[in-house]
Amino acid sequence: MLLVKLTYEASAAFPKAELFGLTSQMRRAAISVPSNIAEGVAGSSTREYAHFLSIARGSLNELDTQMEIAGMLGLLPQTHDIFQQLDRTFRLLNGLQSSIKKKLES
Template identity: 35%
Template sequence: MQGFRSLHVWHKAHEFVLSAYRVTAVFPREEQFALTTQIRRAATSIPANVAEGCGRGSDADFARFLQMAIGSANEVEYHLLLARDLNFISRSEHQSLSRQLIEVRRMLISLTQTLRTASFEPRATSYSKPLARS
Protein backbone atom coordinates (compact mmCIF):
# COMPACT_ATOMS: atom_id res chain seq x y z
CA MET A 1 0.00 0.00 0.00
CA GLN A 2 1.28 3.46 -0.83
CA GLY A 3 2.21 6.08 1.76
CA PHE A 4 -0.49 8.52 2.81
CA ARG A 5 1.54 11.53 1.67
CA SER A 6 1.17 10.37 -1.92
CA LEU A 7 -2.63 10.58 -1.70
CA HIS A 8 -4.24 13.70 -3.14
CA VAL A 9 -7.15 13.38 -0.70
CA TRP A 10 -4.76 13.51 2.25
CA HIS A 11 -3.19 16.75 0.94
CA LYS A 12 -6.62 18.35 0.44
CA ALA A 13 -7.72 17.26 3.92
CA HIS A 14 -4.50 18.64 5.42
CA GLU A 15 -5.10 21.99 3.67
CA PHE A 16 -8.60 22.01 5.15
CA VAL A 17 -7.17 21.49 8.66
CA LEU A 18 -4.83 24.45 8.19
CA SER A 19 -7.78 26.61 7.08
CA ALA A 20 -9.84 25.46 10.06
CA TYR A 21 -7.02 26.35 12.46
CA ARG A 22 -6.70 29.81 10.90
CA VAL A 23 -10.38 30.69 11.26
CA THR A 24 -10.71 29.28 14.78
CA ALA A 25 -7.67 31.24 15.99
CA VAL A 26 -9.87 34.32 16.35
CA PHE A 27 -12.83 32.64 18.08
CA PRO A 28 -13.89 34.14 21.41
CA ARG A 29 -11.67 33.13 24.32
CA GLU A 30 -14.56 31.41 26.11
CA GLU A 31 -14.83 29.03 23.12
CA GLN A 32 -11.20 27.93 23.41
CA PHE A 33 -12.11 24.65 25.12
CA ALA A 34 -15.49 24.26 23.42
CA LEU A 35 -16.26 24.93 19.76
CA THR A 36 -12.66 25.81 18.84
CA THR A 37 -11.42 22.48 20.13
CA GLN A 38 -14.29 20.53 18.58
CA ILE A 39 -13.71 22.01 15.12
CA ARG A 40 -9.97 21.45 15.31
CA ARG A 41 -10.31 17.89 16.61
CA ALA A 42 -12.88 16.85 13.99
CA ALA A 43 -10.94 18.55 11.17
CA THR A 44 -7.66 16.93 12.23
CA SER A 45 -9.36 13.55 12.43
CA ILE A 46 -10.01 13.59 8.67
CA PRO A 47 -6.40 13.40 7.38
CA ALA A 48 -5.35 11.43 10.47
CA ASN A 49 -7.82 8.66 9.61
CA VAL A 50 -6.64 8.68 5.99
CA ALA A 51 -3.04 8.30 7.21
CA GLU A 52 -3.87 5.57 9.70
CA GLY A 53 -6.03 3.64 7.25
CA CYS A 54 -3.37 3.83 4.58
CA GLY A 55 -1.03 1.99 6.91
CA ARG A 56 -3.43 -0.91 7.38
CA GLY A 57 -2.95 -4.19 5.63
CA SER A 58 -6.07 -4.44 3.52
CA ASP A 59 -8.35 -2.39 1.31
CA ALA A 60 -11.26 -3.23 3.62
CA ASP A 61 -9.42 -1.80 6.64
CA PHE A 62 -8.44 1.30 4.68
CA ALA A 63 -12.08 1.78 3.58
CA ARG A 64 -13.21 1.52 7.22
CA PHE A 65 -10.84 4.35 8.21
CA LEU A 66 -12.04 6.42 5.26
CA GLN A 67 -15.59 5.97 6.58
CA MET A 68 -14.44 7.39 9.92
CA ALA A 69 -12.89 10.33 8.05
CA ILE A 70 -16.22 10.93 6.30
CA GLY A 71 -17.95 10.89 9.69
CA SER A 72 -15.49 13.49 10.98
CA ALA A 73 -16.14 15.61 7.89
CA ASN A 74 -19.87 15.50 8.64
CA GLU A 75 -19.20 16.46 12.24
CA VAL A 76 -17.02 19.44 11.37
CA GLU A 77 -19.58 20.54 8.78
CA TYR A 78 -22.11 20.98 11.58
CA HIS A 79 -19.63 22.76 13.87
CA LEU A 80 -18.81 25.23 11.09
CA LEU A 81 -22.50 25.88 10.52
CA LEU A 82 -22.88 26.58 14.23
CA ALA A 83 -19.85 28.89 14.19
CA ARG A 84 -21.40 30.80 11.29
CA ASP A 85 -24.78 31.07 13.04
CA LEU A 86 -23.06 32.33 16.20
CA ASN A 87 -21.22 34.91 14.04
CA PHE A 88 -17.79 33.49 14.92
CA ILE A 89 -17.04 33.18 11.21
CA SER A 90 -18.39 35.20 8.30
CA ARG A 91 -20.61 33.76 5.59
CA SER A 92 -17.75 33.99 3.11
CA GLU A 93 -15.40 32.11 5.48
CA HIS A 94 -18.09 29.49 5.96
CA GLN A 95 -18.60 29.14 2.20
CA SER A 96 -14.87 28.80 1.59
CA LEU A 97 -14.45 26.14 4.28
CA SER A 98 -17.58 24.33 3.10
CA ARG A 99 -16.27 24.19 -0.47
CA GLN A 100 -13.01 22.68 0.77
CA LEU A 101 -14.85 20.20 2.97
CA ILE A 102 -17.25 19.13 0.22
CA GLU A 103 -14.32 18.47 -2.10
CA VAL A 104 -12.54 16.39 0.54
CA ARG A 105 -15.69 14.42 1.37
CA ARG A 106 -16.33 13.66 -2.32
CA MET A 107 -12.77 12.41 -2.68
CA LEU A 108 -13.11 10.25 0.43
CA ILE A 109 -16.37 8.74 -0.81
CA SER A 110 -14.89 8.05 -4.24
CA LEU A 111 -11.80 6.39 -2.78
CA THR A 112 -13.95 4.33 -0.41
CA GLN A 113 -16.08 3.09 -3.31
CA THR A 114 -12.97 2.26 -5.33
CA LEU A 115 -11.51 0.26 -2.46
CA ARG A 116 -14.74 -1.61 -1.82
CA THR A 117 -15.13 -2.44 -5.51
CA ALA A 118 -11.55 -3.71 -5.63
CA SER A 119 -12.18 -5.84 -2.53
CA PHE A 120 -15.07 -7.65 -4.22
CA GLU A 121 -13.43 -8.30 -7.59
CA PRO A 122 -12.56 -11.96 -7.98
CA ARG A 123 -8.90 -12.77 -7.75
CA ALA A 124 -7.30 -14.73 -10.57
CA THR A 125 -6.46 -18.18 -9.28
CA SER A 126 -5.52 -21.43 -10.93
CA TYR A 127 -8.78 -23.05 -9.85
CA SER A 128 -10.95 -20.26 -11.29
CA LYS A 129 -10.16 -21.24 -14.88
CA PRO A 130 -12.89 -23.10 -16.72
CA LEU A 131 -12.34 -26.81 -17.02
CA ALA A 132 -11.41 -28.13 -20.44
CA ARG A 133 -14.20 -30.20 -21.96
CA SER A 134 -13.34 -33.65 -23.21
Protein backbone atom coordinates in the same frame (compact mmCIF):
# COMPACT_ATOMS: atom_id res chain seq x y z
CA MET B 1 -4.47 18.84 5.07
CA LEU B 2 -5.62 22.19 3.68
CA LEU B 3 -8.89 21.72 5.55
CA VAL B 4 -6.93 21.39 8.81
CA LYS B 5 -4.98 24.56 8.04
CA LEU B 6 -8.14 26.51 7.22
CA THR B 7 -9.85 25.19 10.37
CA TYR B 8 -6.99 26.39 12.55
CA GLU B 9 -6.93 29.78 10.84
CA ALA B 10 -10.71 30.24 11.07
CA SER B 11 -10.98 29.11 14.68
CA ALA B 12 -8.06 31.33 15.77
CA ALA B 13 -10.41 34.30 15.45
CA PHE B 14 -13.06 32.72 17.71
CA PRO B 15 -13.59 34.21 21.18
CA LYS B 16 -11.33 32.85 23.91
CA ALA B 17 -14.46 31.52 25.64
CA GLU B 18 -14.73 28.97 22.80
CA LEU B 19 -11.17 27.68 23.19
CA PHE B 20 -12.26 24.54 25.07
CA GLY B 21 -15.59 24.30 23.27
CA LEU B 22 -16.19 24.73 19.58
CA THR B 23 -12.58 25.61 18.73
CA SER B 24 -11.23 22.44 20.31
CA GLN B 25 -13.95 20.24 18.79
CA MET B 26 -13.45 21.64 15.30
CA ARG B 27 -9.69 21.25 15.40
CA ARG B 28 -9.91 17.68 16.68
CA ALA B 29 -12.43 16.71 13.99
CA ALA B 30 -10.36 18.38 11.25
CA ILE B 31 -7.16 16.60 12.34
CA SER B 32 -9.01 13.29 12.52
CA VAL B 33 -9.85 13.31 8.80
CA PRO B 34 -6.32 13.06 7.30
CA SER B 35 -5.07 11.10 10.31
CA ASN B 36 -7.59 8.31 9.76
CA ILE B 37 -6.93 8.26 6.02
CA ALA B 38 -3.21 7.89 6.74
CA GLU B 39 -3.84 5.16 9.29
CA GLY B 40 -6.00 3.31 6.77
CA VAL B 41 -3.34 3.52 4.08
CA ALA B 42 -0.82 2.06 6.50
CA GLY B 43 -3.17 -0.79 7.40
CA SER B 44 -2.75 -4.38 6.40
CA SER B 45 -5.87 -4.82 4.26
CA THR B 46 -8.33 -3.09 1.97
CA ARG B 47 -11.10 -3.83 4.46
CA GLU B 48 -9.15 -2.06 7.19
CA TYR B 49 -8.57 0.89 4.84
CA ALA B 50 -12.32 1.08 4.18
CA HIS B 51 -12.95 1.09 7.93
CA PHE B 52 -10.62 4.05 8.52
CA LEU B 53 -12.13 5.92 5.57
CA SER B 54 -15.50 5.50 7.25
CA ILE B 55 -14.12 6.99 10.46
CA ALA B 56 -12.63 9.88 8.45
CA ARG B 57 -16.06 10.44 6.89
CA GLY B 58 -17.65 10.62 10.34
CA SER B 59 -15.11 13.22 11.43
CA LEU B 60 -15.75 15.21 8.27
CA ASN B 61 -19.47 15.17 9.02
CA GLU B 62 -18.76 16.35 12.57
CA LEU B 63 -16.63 19.19 11.25
CA ASP B 64 -19.33 20.16 8.76
CA THR B 65 -21.87 20.39 11.58
CA GLN B 66 -19.49 22.40 13.75
CA MET B 67 -18.80 24.81 10.88
CA GLU B 68 -22.54 25.32 10.42
CA ILE B 69 -22.88 25.99 14.15
CA ALA B 70 -20.03 28.51 14.01
CA GLY B 71 -21.78 30.20 11.09
CA MET B 72 -25.11 30.31 12.93
CA LEU B 73 -23.38 31.86 15.96
CA GLY B 74 -21.82 34.53 13.76
CA LEU B 75 -18.30 33.25 14.40
CA LEU B 76 -17.66 32.29 10.79
CA PRO B 77 -19.04 33.96 7.66
CA GLN B 78 -20.85 31.60 5.27
CA THR B 79 -18.54 32.91 2.53
CA HIS B 80 -15.38 31.67 4.27
CA ASP B 81 -13.07 29.56 2.07
CA ILE B 82 -13.39 26.69 4.52
CA PHE B 83 -16.89 25.85 3.31
CA GLN B 84 -15.63 25.38 -0.26
CA GLN B 85 -12.74 23.23 1.00
CA LEU B 86 -15.14 21.19 3.10
CA ASP B 87 -17.23 20.43 -0.01
CA ARG B 88 -14.09 19.54 -1.98
CA THR B 89 -12.93 17.19 0.78
CA PHE B 90 -16.34 15.48 0.85
CA ARG B 91 -16.11 14.89 -2.92
CA LEU B 92 -12.57 13.52 -2.70
CA LEU B 93 -13.39 11.24 0.20
CA ASN B 94 -16.56 10.00 -1.54
CA GLY B 95 -14.50 9.12 -4.61
CA LEU B 96 -11.90 7.33 -2.54
CA GLN B 97 -14.56 5.37 -0.64
CA SER B 98 -16.25 4.37 -3.92
CA SER B 99 -12.96 3.16 -5.32
CA ILE B 100 -12.19 1.09 -2.24
CA LYS B 101 -15.73 -0.33 -2.19
CA LYS B 102 -15.33 -1.53 -5.81
CA LYS B 103 -12.04 -3.13 -4.86
CA LEU B 104 -13.69 -4.98 -1.98
CA GLU B 105 -16.54 -6.19 -4.19
CA SER B 106 -14.23 -7.65 -6.82
